[in-house]
Amino acid sequence: MSADHSPVDVDGEHHVFQDRLLEELVGKWQVIGKIAGQQIEQYCEAGWVLNHQFLRVYFIDSAARNRKSKDISSPAEYEAMVFIGYDNMSERYVVHWIDVFGGRFSETLGYGTPQSHDSIRFVFEGPSGPLHNTLTWNPKDGTWSILIKQKDGNGSWAVFAEEILRKAG
Numbered sequence: 001m002s003a004d005h006s007p008v009d010v011d012g013e014h015h016v017f018q019d020r021l022l023e024e025l026v027g028k029w030q031v032i033g034k035i036a037g038q039q040i041e042q043y044c045e046a047g048w049v050l051n052h053q054f055l056r057v058y059f060i061d062s063a064a065r066n067r068k069s070k071d072i073s074s075p076a077e078y079e080a081m082v083f084i085g086y087d088n089m090s091e092r093y094v095v096h097w098i099d100v101f102g103g104r105f106s107e108t109l110g111y112g113t114p115q116s117h118d119s120i121r122f123v124f125e126g127p128s129g130p131l132h133n134t135l136t137w138n139p140k141d142g143t144w145s146i147l148i149k150q151k152d153g154n155g156s157w158a159v160f161a162e163e164i165l166r167k168a169g
Helices: 062-066
Strands: 027-035 038-049 054-061 079-087 092-099 109-116 119-126 129-138 143-151 157-167
Touching: 027 143, 038 062, 038 157, 092 119, 109 129
Parallel strands: none
Antiparallel strands: 027 038, 027 157, 038 054, 054 079, 079 092, 092 109, 109 119, 119 129, 129 143, 143 157
16 A cells, blocks of 8 residues: 555445454354353344444343343343444454443453454453453354453453353344
C-alpha cells in the first residue's frame, strides 16, 4: 500500500468484514463453565451487524432469559453485548465488550490476534489490569471454548474463567 492511501481505502463501509473462523460462531449457544470459581449457565447468540462490519455476540444468564416476564426488579446477573470487528490498517481484531458492570469496566477496547487457524486471543488493558480472553473453535465436536486469564496483583497470570459453548436447540 502506498503512503498516500487513507484508512478509508483499507477499512470502511465498502470493505465488508469476512472471517471464516468467526462465521462458525454465528448462531445460538448454551454456555456452561466457571467464572471466578462460580458455576455459570448462560445463553449466547451471535450474528453479523452494522453492514457486516461486526459480529455481535450477546450473552445473558440462563435464569434471566428463561423468566416468563421481564421483571426489572430482578435483572440478569450477567448480560453483555460484545462487538468483534477487524482493523485492516492495523491488521488485528478489535473488540468492544459492554456489560452489566458499567462504563468503567467497558471503557477498554480489546485487540485480537490469531493464535492458530482456530483460535483468537483478545488482549484488554483495563482498570483491573491486563486480561487475555482466548476464543477457540473446536471443529471435531462443534463447540467453542473461552479461556480468560487475568494478571493478579503479584504479576502472576491466573485463570478467571473457563467456558464451553454448545449449539442450542
